[in-house]
Structures are given as structure tokens and as C-alpha cells.
Amino acid sequence: MSLLVVGTVAFDAIETPFGKTDKIVGGAATYIGLSASKLSDKINLVSVVGDDFPSEAIDMLKNHKVDTAGLQIKKGEKTFFWSGRYHNNMNSRDTIDTQLNVLETFDPVVPEQYKDCQILMLGNLMPIIQQQVFNQLTKKPELTVLDTMNFWMDNCMDDLMEALKHVDVLTINDEEARQLSGEYSLVVAAKKIMSFGPKTLIIKKGEHGALLFNGDKKFFAPAMPLEKVFDPTGAGDTFAGGFVGFLHKTQDFSFENMKRAVVYGSAMASFCVEEFGTERIANLSMSEVEERLQEFVDLSHFDLA
Amino acid sequence: MSLLVVGTVAFDAIETPFGKTDKIVGGAATYIGLSASKLSDKINLVSVVGDDFPSEAIDMLKNHKVDTAGLQIKKGEKTFFWSGRYHNNMNSRDTIDTQLNVLETFDPVVPEQYKDCQILMLGNLMPIIQQQVFNQLTKKPELTVLDTMNFWMDNCMDDLMEALKHVDVLTINDEEARQLSGEYSLVVAAKKIMSFGPKTLIIKKGEHGALLFNGDKKFFAPAMPLEKVFDPTGAGDTFAGGFVGFLHKTQDFSFENMKRAVVYGSAMASFCVEEFGTERIANLSMSEVEERLQEFVDLSHFDLA
Numbered sequence: 001m002s003l004l005v006v007g008t009v010a011f012d013a014i015e016t017p018f019g020k021t022d023k024i025v026g027g028a029a030t031y032i033g034l035s036a037s038k039l040s041d042k043i044n045l046v047s048v049v050g051d052d053f054p055s056e057a058i059d060m061l062k063n064h065k066v067d068t069a070g071l072q073i074k075k076g077e078k079t080f081f082w083s084g085r086y087h088n089n090m091n092s093r094d095t096i097d098t099q100l101n102v103l104e105t106f107d108p109v110v111p112e113q114y115k116d117c118q119i120l121m122l123g124n125l126m127p128i129i130q131q132q133v134f135n136q137l138t139k140k141p142e143l144t145v146l147d148t149m150n151f152w153m154d155n156c157m158d159d160l161m162e163a164l165k166h167v168d169v170l171t172i173n174d175e176e177a178r179q180l181s182g183e184y185s186l187v188v189a190a191k192k193i194m195s196f197g198p199k200t201l202i203i204k205k206g207e208h209g210a211l212l213f214n215g216d217k218k219f220f221a222p223a224m225p226l227e228k229v230f231d232p233t234g235a236g237d238t239f240a241g242g243f244v245g246f247l248h249k250t251q252d253f254s255f256e257n258m259k260r261a262v263v264y265g266s267a268m269a270s271f272c273v274e275e276f277g278t279e280r281i282a283n284l285s286m287s288e289v290e291e292r293l294q295e296f297v298d299l300s301h302f303d304l305a
Numbered sequence: 306m307s308l309l310v311v312g313t314v315a316f317d318a319i320e321t322p323f324g325k326t327d328k329i330v331g332g333a334a335t336y337i338g339l340s341a342s343k344l345s346d347k348i349n350l351v352s353v354v355g356d357d358f359p360s361e362a363i364d365m366l367k368n369h370k371v372d373t374a375g376l377q378i379k380k381g382e383k384t385f386f387w388s389g390r391y392h393n394n395m396n397s398r399d400t401i402d403t404q405l406n407v408l409e410t411f412d413p414v415v416p417e418q419y420k421d422c423q424i425l426m427l428g429n430l431m432p433i434i435q436q437q438v439f440n441q442l443t444k445k446p447e448l449t450v451l452d453t454m455n456f457w458m459d460n461c462m463d464d465l466m467e468a469l470k471h472v473d474v475l476t477i478n479d480e481e482a483r484q485l486s487g488e489y490s491l492v493v494a495a496k497k498i499m500s501f502g503p504k505t506l507i508i509k510k511g512e513h514g515a516l517l518f519n520g521d522k523k524f525f526a527p528a529m530p531l532e533k534v535f536d537p538t539g540a541g542d543t544f545a546g547g548f549v550g551f552l553h554k555t556q557d558f559s560f561e562n563m564k565r566a567v568v569y570g571s572a573m574a575s576f577c578v579e580e581f582g583t584e585r586i587a588n589l590s591m592s593e594v595e596e597r598l599q600e601f602v603d604l605s606h607f608d609l610a
Contacts, residue, residue, distance in 0.1 A: 089489065184394065187532045208513040211530060220527040220604050225516060227492045259607040293609055299525050300605050302564040304598055 002042040003248040004114050004141075005033045006133045007123020007237070008103065009047040009057075009071065013083040014276060016090065016231050024277040025057040027080065028123035028147070031234035034281045035241025035268045036121075037064040038289060040249040044114045046070035046133060048102045050077040060282060069111045077102045090229050091206060110136040121244045122146040122167075123237060127159035134166055143253050145169040146198075147240050150176050161196060169258075170198040171240055177203045186211060187218075200258065202243070204236050212262050214255050221262045222300055224270040224292065231276045235269040238281055242268030267292045307347040308553040309419050309446075310338045311438045312428020312542070313408065314352040314362075314376065318388040319581060321395065321536050329582040330362045332385065333428035333452070336539035339586045340546025340573045341426070342369040343594060345554040349419045351375035351438060353407045355382040365587060374416045382407045395534050396511060415441040426549045427451040427472075428542060432464040439471055448558050450474040451503075452545050455481050466501060474563075475503040476545055482508045491516060492523075505563065507548070509541055517567050519560050526567045527605055529575040529597065536581045540574040543586055547573030572597045 007029030014021045029047045036043050044067045051073055061068055078101040086093045108129055120141040122130040130146060146167040152160050153176065164170065170193065174186060180196075181189035190201050190213040203211040207229070209222040242265035243258075250257055267289060274280045312334030319326045334352045341348050349372045356378055366373055383406040391398045413434055425446040427435040435451060451472040457465050458481065469475065475498065479491060485501075486494035495506050495518040508516040512534070514527040547570035548563075555562055572594060579585045 185530075185532055185534070187530045205513070208510070209527070218530060218604060219607070220530070221607075222514070222525040222527065225490075225492045225523060225525070227490055229490070260609060263607055263609070297609065299523060300607075302524070302526075302561075302568055302605075304565060304568070304602065 001118040001248075001251075002044050002114065002116075003036060003040060003119045003121065003244060004044045004046065004110070004117035005029050005036065005066075005121045005123065005241075005244075006046045006108065006130065007032060007125055008080050009045075009049050009053070010080040010082060012233060012277065013081070013097075014231055014233050015085040017086065017088050018228075018230050019276070021276050023081070025054070025060075026082070026234060026277060028125070028237045030061070030278060031237035031272070031281065032121055032123050032241035032244070033061060033066040034064055034278055035238040035272075036245030036248065037066050038268065038281070038284055038286065039242065039245035039264065041065050042248075043067065043245075044070055044111075044117065046108050046110055046114065048072040048074060048106045048108075050074050050079040050102050053079045064282070070109070070114055072109065074102045084233070086232065090232055093232075108133050108136075118142050119244055119248050120144045121240065123240070124149050127152050127156055127163045131159065131163045131166075134163070143168050143247065145171065145240065145244055147171045147236070148176070150179055153179050164197040167198045169200040169202065171202040171204060171236070171243075173204045173206065173236070177201070190218075202262065204239060206232070206235070210239065210262055210266060212258060214258070217255055219255075219259045219262065221259075221266045221296070223266060224295060224299065226270060226273065229273045232273050234278065235272045238272035239265035239269040242266070263293065263296050267296060306423040306553075306556075307349050307419065307421075308341060308345060308424045308426065308549060309349045309351065309415070309422035310334050310341065310371075310426045310428065310546075310549075311351045311413065311435065312337060312430055313385050314350075314354050314358070315385040315387060317538060317582065318386070318402075319536055319538050320390040320401075322391065322393050323533075323535050324581070326581050328386070330359070330365075331387070331539060331582060333430070333542045335366070335583060336542035336577065336586065337426055337428050337546035337549070338366060338371040339369055339583055340543040340577070341550030341553065342371050343573065343586070343589055343591065344547065344550035344569065346370050347553075348372065348550075349375060349416075349422065351413050351415055351419065353377040353379060353411045353413075355379050355384040355407050358384045369587070375414070375419055377414065379407045389538070391537065395537055413438050413441075423447050424549055424553050425449045426545065428545070429454050432457050432461055432468045436464065436468045436471075439468070448473050448552065450476065450545065450549055452476045452541070453481070455484055458484050469502040472503045474505040474507065476507040476509060476541070476548075478509045478511065478541070482506070495523075507567065509544060511537070511540070515544065515567055515571060517563060519563070522560055524560075524564045524567065526564075526571045526601070528571060529600060529604065531575065531578065534578045537578050539583065540577045543577035544570035544574040546570070568598065568601050572601060
């Protein structure tokens, strides 16, 4: 019963009001895998890098018990690179540079031993590649979660709509939910998006928390108000990793348990932003996670009388 | 043991993507008083209007058991008028017209029978007028709540800082919290603002909910995700009215009870935006309020295991 994570493994160069980095290890699958590994095991990775990617970074994933048999290393090619600068409010950013490199010709190959995965987590990638992974599986996963972004809505909406038909849970942010549905109200947007395929929708609102929709049911998890947001890169992927990691560990895909999974995802994301890159998540202890979860309870619980 | 509400009683003309109104009754004290009246009684009003203000609107307040002995009616003068247009996202608006009229010379007079109020709710007004009301009281209220806005921070910061020294609870929005503190992180901003006087701070984030801070304690109440937001005018005042109305009714000013009060305020505000002006709040039944409160419980509650 494995969790298959598909997505980018990449280099990022990040500038925030608090400092800047040279090339550091990033990518959706890196954040998802690391985050999920804090909560569960049997995590398999499908991705691609160039031979410029440091073996130490692959070892770091292995040390977190993330299986990297599905990580292609392309000789003589370069790893996907993204560089961006965050504005003062940390809620918006400019892309300075995107070098697709190995991603341009990425042909995902799912190793035999991954093909019966229980949960499939499709990190943000070209929808047709996400679909190619899905098509290689020997059985339909019990739960398929897909993350995507506005870029694919702008450029390959038909492929995305096709992919959505096979998806149980979709995670997007509020602006993307509005774009995908053409509706401003997130409640109306959610209904429309769930009619496209996903039974469950998670709308990520960054520092404003996350909404979980399933049929007529809805749940809201706040983001933890923090003294310092150092680097938001990877927070959404870390959230997704916490979400699927918790579901994989608990083996319960009910709405009640998805509520918990959203809180776990929010807790993991709240750590991610405290330092540059993957550092905070990689070094995170389970007791820190448990402490933070209790803070979420204290933050959001009340009784009416 | 009365609740004294001070603020504007006004005419508004509102344009939203869903329609526009002629002059309708509005004003901070109107929304606060109406909202509080749904939860508590012994509500007294200090405000000013011109003789163009319809007696039916005053009767409407009286019918809600809001005492209007402190509502000055200025012969030959005109009521404060505000006109604004909301953008498509409803989160921002342009002021089209502001006619101060009677507000320009407003000299608040607190009737004798109001002077021993238990809770003082100072709605958004020039800080020096808020201070004048405070100074007329025969004893310090057990709880003073003050609402203000960026306009006063821009134009009379010294007066505002002076008023804050006497305040127990300050309610402002997130941008105002950042402006008042000079800090971007709301957690850091809250600490700084609480050092100015208020032991408790409520940061209103509109559709993104509300944060309650007291010392090191914090609580977050989400806004109810709605199918349709028709008119946001008065939502913040309706929130404040629900907050003080609940505290006045329950006679418990502890942090735990303030958490409930914030949820009550959020519930009242969620109704306010469903129709133009005060209509929805004026016609609201207690069973509707109770049903909405349960929706807030369902929206935000989870257990960790």
C-alpha cells in the first residue's frame, strides 16, 4: 500500500525581503515527498533531474525513506530551474527565470513496483504528463490527488479538464478556483469544479488558510499566524504532502479524516515558510509537529455555550 | 447595566456588481445597535442626524429596543452621507462622495441615564469625539471597545493614540493593523498595538475571517463562505455589534467568552452582506442566528484523532 508522488525535483533561486539564495534544492515532488515522509512511509517518487543534481540531495530524500527508483537522472542534461522574487507582502512574486531543461522532454516512467499504489499524488506538472502517469498504473488508485496551477489553465485547459475526470481530490488556490470555474464566490466555484470530476476540492488561500469542499460539506482550516514568514516557496506542496501523508498513514479517506488531513497539511506548511527551501521540513521532529497541531486546536476551537 | 453605542447614523448610497441603491439608512451606530439588539437589550445610542432623517428609521431602531434619547436631531441640517462603489471582488471600494453635514460640528452629549454604562462601544468616528464621549461618563466602563479606520491614522494619529490608552478592545482590519504598528506580520503587529493600551485586539480580515489577540493568546474565527455577497457595507460594524451584544448578554468578559463573541460577530456579519443595507439584520430571527452559529461550528471544528 504505497503513496506515489509525481512532480518536479528542481533547483530554485529565491529572493525574499529577508535574503536571497543561490541555487537550492526545491521542486513540488521534493516538498511533497519530504512532508509526507514525516507522517507516513512507503513513499515512492517519479520525477526527473539532470546529472547536475547533487547526489547529496537524492540521499537526503532516501534518508527520509522516500524511494527514488522512479527518479530519472538524465546524463548531460540540466535540472529544471526556477528563480523568483517575493514582494514585501510575501503574497505575490515575480518569476525571474524559468529553465525547463529536463522537463522539456520528460517522459515519466513508473517502475513496476510502484504501479499498484494506493494513493497517487500528482504534483503540479503539465496535465498531459500527469495523465501519462495515471495511465501506467495497473489499477486505479484508491485516492488520486492532483495539484495544478493557472499556467496550465491558460495553456492546456482541455488536457487539464481531461485529467480532472480521473481525480478524487483537486488542490488549487483561490484565484485558480475562480479562473477554473469562472465564478467569483468560492462556494459557487467549488460546486462547479466538483462537477468536472473531483468529488473533493481543496482551495488553498495561503496565509488565509484552506477550504475543503465535498458535496454540500465544507471545512475551513486557518493558516497559523506567524511572527515571521521567511520564504513561502513550497508551502502549497508541503501542505499537499502533509495531506496525503496523513491519509496514507491513517488509511481513512472519509470527510472527517480529510478535515484532520487538511489541518496536518496546514501545520506542515506553517513550518515550511519559516526558513529558506526545504531546510525546516527536512529537520522537523515529530514532537514539533504535535506541538504545532495543538496550536491549531487552540487557535480554532470554541464552544458555543 | 447598559451598553452604550456611539457612532454615525447616516445615509448611504451603494453600488455593487449586483445593483445600486438610492439613499438608504446606514452608519456605524445603526449597524452596531441593530446587530447588538438581536442578542441583548438595554442598548443606548449616542449619535446625530439632520432633520432630513426619516422618523421611520428612528422608529425602526426603537422597535429593536435601541434607546434613541441620545440621538441628536439637528434642525435645518442634513444627515451625514456616504456614497461608494464596490469593485467586482467586493474586497475594495471607491468612495464616490462624502458629505459630513451634521458630523462637521458633532458635539456628543451623553444623557445622564447613559453615563454609568457597563460596556462602551465607540464606533468609527473622529478619535477626539470618541474621547469626548468617554470623558462624560460618571464611571469607567467595565469594557470599552473602540473601532477606527485608516483615515484617522492618516489625519489624527496623536488623538487616536491618546484614545487607545483608555480602550480594552480595539477592532481594526488587517491593513490598518499594519499601518498602526508599522509591522507586516499580524502577530508582531498585534503585540505592538496591545502595548499602546488595548489588552485585546481584534483584526478583521473581511472574507478571510477575524483574529482575536490577548497577551500571548490568539484565536481565529473564519468568515462563513457564502454563495453570494451582495453588499459588504456595514459588515465590520455588524460584527462589532454582535461581539459587544453577546458580551453584554452573557456578562462574561473572559478570553474564552470573547472567542464566542467573535464567532457571534462573524455570524451576524455573514447575514449583513446578504442584502443591501440594514435589511437583512433588521429582519433576522434568532433561529436563523442559531442555525448559522451551528454552521460555524461545523465549518471550523475538527478533532486530531
